[in-house]
Amino acid sequence: MTVVRNATPAAASGPEHVTEPTAYDAILLASFGGPEGQDDVIPFLRNVTRGRGIPEERLEEVAHHYRAFGGVSPINAQNRELKAALEAELARRGVDLPVLWGNRNWAPYIKDAFVEANERGFTRLIAIGTSAYSSYSSCRQYREDYAAALADTGLEDVIQIDKVRQFFDHPGFVQPFIDGVRGALASIAAEGIPLEQTHVLFSTHSIPEADAAKSGPAFRGFGDGGSYVAQHRAVAEVVIAAAGDAPAWDLVFQSRSGPPSVPWLEPDVNDAIRDLAATGIRAVVIVPLGFVSDHMEVKWDLDTEAMETAQSLGVLAIRVPTPGVHPAYVSGLVDLVLERRDAVPVADRPALTELGPWYDVCRSGCCENARLGFKPAVAGLQP
Numbered sequence: 001m002t003v004v005r006n007a008t009p010a011a012a013s014g015p016e017h018v019t020e021p022t023a024y025d026a027i028l029l030a031s032f033g034g035p036e037g038q039d040d041v042i043p044f045l046r047n048v049t050r051g052r053g054i055p056e057e058r059l060e061e062v063a064h065h066y067r068a069f070g071g072v073s074p075i076n077a078q079n080r081e082l083k084a085a086l087e088a089e090l091a092r093r094g095v096d097l098p099v100l101w102g103n104r105n106w107a108p109y110i111k112d113a114f115v116e117a118n119e120r121g122f123t124r125l126i127a128i129g130t131s132a133y134s135s136y137s138s139c140r141q142y143r144e145d146y147a148a149a150l151a152d153t154g155l156e157d158v159i160q161i162d163k164v165r166q167f168f169d170h171p172g173f174v175q176p177f178i179d180g181v182r183g184a185l186a187s188i189a190a191e192g193i194p195l196e197q198t199h200v201l202f203s204t205h206s207i208p209e210a211d212a213a214k215s216g217p218a219f220r221g222f223g224d225g226g227s228y229v230a231q232h233r234a235v236a237e238v239v240i241a242a243a244g245d246a247p248a249w250d251l252v253f254q255s256r257s258g259p260p261s262v263p264w265l266e267p268d269v270n271d272a273i274r275d276l277a278a279t280g281i282r283a284v285v286i287v288p289l290g291f292v293s294d295h296m297e298v299k300w301d302l303d304t305e306a307m308e309t310a311q312s313l314g315v316l317a318i319r320v321p322t323p324g325v326h327p328a329y330v331s332g333l334v335d336l337v338l339e340r341r342d343a344v345p346v347a348d349r350p351a352l353t354e355l356g357p358w359y360d361v362c363r364s365g366c367c368e369n370a371r372l373g374f375k376p377a378v379a380g381l382q383p
């Protein structure tokens with residue numbers, strides 16, 4: 001596999017990549033959080049959607065997904081597993097960095113992690129958010145929530161928090177998808193379905209079109225879909241190229257929320273499967289490219305809904321694994337921490353697309369929410 005180094009002079013020389021090492025005390029594994037029982041479901045959904053204008057019917061629909069799994073999201077168990085895997089990898093490499101864990105929307109909260117950091121005397125944290133791409137929901141909202149949690153705990157002047165770069169094109173994140181697509185294509189071929197009747201669907205979370213347009217720094221000029229769509233397409237191309245036989249593919253979206261009057265990224269994965277079936281496609285490989293683990297979006301929206309759609313049309317569908325605790329992914333996350341700690345020169349940072357390696361330090365307006373506008377954020381250029 002070829003590693004394409006970043007050739008964009010603005011990115012290589014700007015203030016967005018650090019050039020001085022930082023002596024971090026600990027890692028913050030920052031994630032979404034999820035309910036751990038039926039009684040948590042509604043309070044969790046209220047946390048997620050506060051001030052977001054999500055219709056009540058959508059909340060009831062999503063509550064039903066969680067209820068079907070006993071009110072327990074798989075995401076917390078997956079983060080506990082990831083934390084343990086990171087600790088093991090750090091120990092194996094002799095890196096003395098404890099891992100704290102905090103979530104944006106459910107306990108343990110990010111602010112709990114800051115309180116713990118303070119109690120243990122840690123003042124310089126490096127965050128790994130469980131989210132690979134650039135957009136309000138997948139990057140800036142984490143940075144705003146760090147700022148809010150620091151304000152909440154009164155630790156703004158005590159704790160410094162930085163973040164690893166968005167890692168959509170880091171080999172550790174991409175490798176598990178490559179392995180998965182290769183395996184799925186082999187299984188489909190073994191069923192006797194030819195490549196011309198097979199289609200690869202790279203699926204990611206839909207977001208409002210207006211948020212997509214504002215994702216990433218404006219100067220990159222990626223057009224309507226912003227950095228969010230450009231990053232997904234670039235990674236999909238890498239995965240397809242590595243899969244060998246070059247099957248046809250598309251980028252599709254899932255888990256749309258919000259009122260119908262607001263445009264979100266399309267097409268929906270289910271509509272795409274229907275359209276493909278109508279053109280004679282007999283097998284689809286569903287690649288959950290936007291997700292790091294098999295949380296509810298994957299278990300429900302892909303493994304339940306999209307699978308039902310495919311089955312009802314007689315289309316063979318194989319959903320490939322998410323990175324989860326794949327050794328390449330875990331070790332890649334540790335590489336990202338060390339790369340930032342040691343201020344590794346940009347030219348030596350691995351990135352599989354020409355868009356990266358992405359920035360250590362976000363620009364001030366980066367990934368702003370198109371509707372809610374400015375909110376203070378840390379781990380970026382101020383304000």
Ligand SMILES: CC1=C(CCC(=O)O)c2cc3nc(cc4[nH]c(cc5[nH]c(cc1n2)c(C)c5CCC(=O)O)c(CCC(=O)O)c4C)C(CCC(=O)O)=C3C
Pocket residue numbers: 032033034035045048049052054058059062073074075130131132135137138205206207208255256257258290295296297
């Ligand atoms: C881009 C993106 C990611 C990927 C990046 C990342 O991973 O961070 C992601 C991940 C996740 N989203 C999750 C859950 C939810 N997301 C919601 C709502 C929303 N997501 C959005 C975007 C994203 N979401 C947006 C624009 C909204 C509308 C409200 C708003 O503007 O903020 C809602 C409310 C109900 C609904 O409307 O669906 C829920 C319950 C879970 C936990 C799953 C589990 O429990 O296993 C995870 C990992």
Ligand SMILES: [Fe+2]
Pocket residue numbers: 205
């Ligand atoms: Fe979401």
